[in-house]
Amino acid sequence: MDSGPHAPTTLVDVLHARAQRHADRPLYQQLASGEIVGELSYAAADRRARALAMELREHAQPGERVLLLYPFGLEYPAVFLACLYAGLCAVPAFPPDKQRATSTMPRVGAIIRDADARLILTTADLVETVEFARAEAVNPDALEILATDALGHDADRAETWTRPAQLEDALAFLQYTSGSTGTPRGVMIGHDNLYAHQRLAHEKFKQDEGAVTVSWLPFYHDMGLIGSLLYPLYHGGTTALMSPTAFLRSPLAWLMAVSKLRARVSTGPNFAYDLCVDRAARAKPDALDGLDLSSWELTVSGAEPLRPQTIERFCQRFAPHGFRPETFMPCFGMAEATLMVSGWPLERAPSLRRFSREALWTGRAEPLPEEAEDSEGRDYVSCGTPMREHEVAIVDPDTCARLPDGHEGEIWLRGPSVGRGYWGDAETSTRRFAAHIEGEAEAEAETKADSPGVWPWFRTDDTGFVLDGELYGTGRLADLIVIGGRRYQPHDIERKLAHGPDALVKEAVVFSIPDAEGKPQLCIAATGRRTSGDEVRRKLCERIAARVLERVGIEPDRVVLIPQRSVSKTTSGKLRRYRYRSALRDGELEVLWERSAGGVAG
Structure with a gap:
């Protein structure tokens, strides 16, 4: 983008300027069955945003929260942009489904209550369903519902729009976390955070004007919102949108869309690549x-750890169709940092390294030679280096002291894309968004006095290590299991049970709960069939315990079989391990069979 006295400071400025530079270029296209069935140009998006912003100002004041509950389609991005233009704080969320109220309503209800929204924006077709959700509000009568389909189409109204004063200092949106380790929290992302992220991510992604992105990611998820809707707007590209449902129904349709549209960018979490290979x-x-797939230059993998086996399988399967390993860009990021923090360099094949399992048990990262046996090591994919103006530190979570390279600890980070805290939770915001590394507070204060651009540290609650200047993410601090002085990552054990050609079960959840003396017990909840007999269930539990002992070196204290399709996940596909921890502890988990280290109980 332009620099100088009139340089943009928000994405509102970027879109308004681009609408004049390339008015007719498509900003968003809607796909159905591989065909383009709808389109929104840069000029049309800017005009609709200005006109709708003027109408929204009649219903809410600048800074008030506005909940967005939309089905897949072009209306969502148009309305989100209008909220930015109006100076309102958008709150993306997954729309509730009356037919699946027990699974969709709790999260929507929690967001409605927490955000204390002034408005719910939706489509005319969804108003009745959204009325069903309004009852979850603290004060339902004060929460207005507005269908936007027929609004914001008056070109004359668009001409009356004025940019909100000090927009760069205002909140742009609340991004609610996935809730993989507890209740979802609304991360406060300012216009300044959003613009800084896109500006600095662009230095990593290096996409030209006109580059096409294909995306099936949900709009309410940070990867879909920041990476697929807003980054192309920043660099002047086009995003072709297919529905998440269409992708899940036919994963290969995603790849076909990349091929047909000659897309350069398309991203997804780890499971998406595995799903394509399996299909x-x-x-x-x-x-x-x-x-x-020869046009595909960049696929950013985030939202869950990228497995080395996934990269190898996907590259091997689709290399005959022009896919290159250099296309993969493993990243580390989170909603609290707008999206990305650290990423692998473009046009370099990802770095897959094997580390000593025994060393990792003690919190050290020691690379193994390539000829080392599989059982000796644990493979990790490098997440590269932080974006410019950002810094990463590995810190002891208990002492808050900085750890040297090659030691596993909590990942701390700082930089201009880190949000302002959690909405309505000042205590947690202070603890996590204003952290200090032990022994460095005085030096930080001096540095900040000389350089106001130094940011406070944010505690990610994620674990990892830095080696040779590169960041490796290893898991979640809340999920880490420490038994007998050794550290175990749940996902490492889960993969040995539920992934690969020799998988024992479809899904497994690994966690720990304390025994009567407070010592941690290793527990595994694995899926089994309701129709299986007792002997089949008993043998499956024995095989699970034997595999964990053989491949991880520890015998599980408890193995329980739970019904298939009962595994609880977040909207982004992450396991909610904390739910199993509390349910098993409190006797609320439906158990088909249980094996204890001291015996078997049906």
Whole structure:
């Protein structure tokens, strides 16, 4: 973007300027069955945002929270941009489903109560469903519902729009976390955080004007919102949108869209790449005829750890169709930092390294030679280096002292894209967004006095280590299991049970609960069939325990079988391990069979 006295400081400035520079260029396109069925140009998006912003100002004051509950389609990005133009604080959320109220209403209700929204924006078709959700508000009568379909189309009204004063200092939106380790929290992302993230992420992504992005990611998720809707706006590209449902129904349609539109960018979490490989293996021989992925330059993998096996399988399967390993950019990021913090360099194949399992048990990262046995090591993918103006530190979570390279600890970070805290939770915000490294507070104060651009540290609650200047994420601090002085990452054990050609179960959840003396017990909840007999269940539990002992070196204290399709996950696909921890402890988990280290109980 332009620099100088009139340089943009918010994405509102960026879109308003681009609407004049390339008015007719598509900003968003809607896909259905591989065809473009709708389009919103830069000029049309800017005009609609200005006109709708003027109408929204009649219903809410600048800074008030506005909940966005929309189905897939072009209305959502248009309305989100209008909220930015109006100076309102957008709150993206997944719309409730009356047919699945027990699974969709709790999260929506929690967000409605926490955000204390003034408005709910939706479509005319969803008003009745949203009325159903309004009852969750603290004061339902004060919460207005507005269908936006027919609003914001008056070109004359658009001409009356004025940019809100000090917009860069205002909140842009609340991004609610996935809730993988507890209740979702609303991260306060300012216009300044959002613009800084896109400006600095662009130095990593290096996409040109006109580059096409294909995305199936949900709009309410930070990867979908920041990476697929707003980053292309920053660099002047086009995003072709397919619905998440269409992707889940036919994962290969995602790749076909990349091929057909000659897209340069498309991203997804780890499971998406595995799903494509699995579907390709079962597809008809001609299902991939004509697939050409040679235009694909960048696929940012985030939201969950990227497994080395996933990269290898995907590259091997789709290399004949032009896919290159250099396309993968493993990243580390989170909603609290707007999206990305650290990423692998573009046009370099990801770095996959194996580390000593025994050393990792004691919190040290020691690389192994390539010829080392699989059982000796644990593979990790490098997440590269932090974005410019950002810094990462590995810190002892108990003492808050900085740890040297090659030691595992809590990942702390700071930089201009880190949000302002959690909405309505000043205590947690202070603890996590204004942290200090032990012994460095005085030096930080002196540095900040000389350089006002120094930011406070944010505690991520994630674990990892830095080696050779590169960041490796290893898991969640809340999920880390320490038994007998050794550290165990739950996902490492889960993969040995539920992934690969020799998987024992479809899904497994690993966690710990204290025994009567307060000592941690290693517990595994694995899926089993309701129709299986007792002997089948008993043998499966024995096989699970034996595999963990053989491949991880520890015998589980408890193995329980739970019904298939009962595994609880967040909207971004992360396991809610804390729910199993409390449910098993409190006797509220539906158990089909249980094996204890001291015996077996049905």
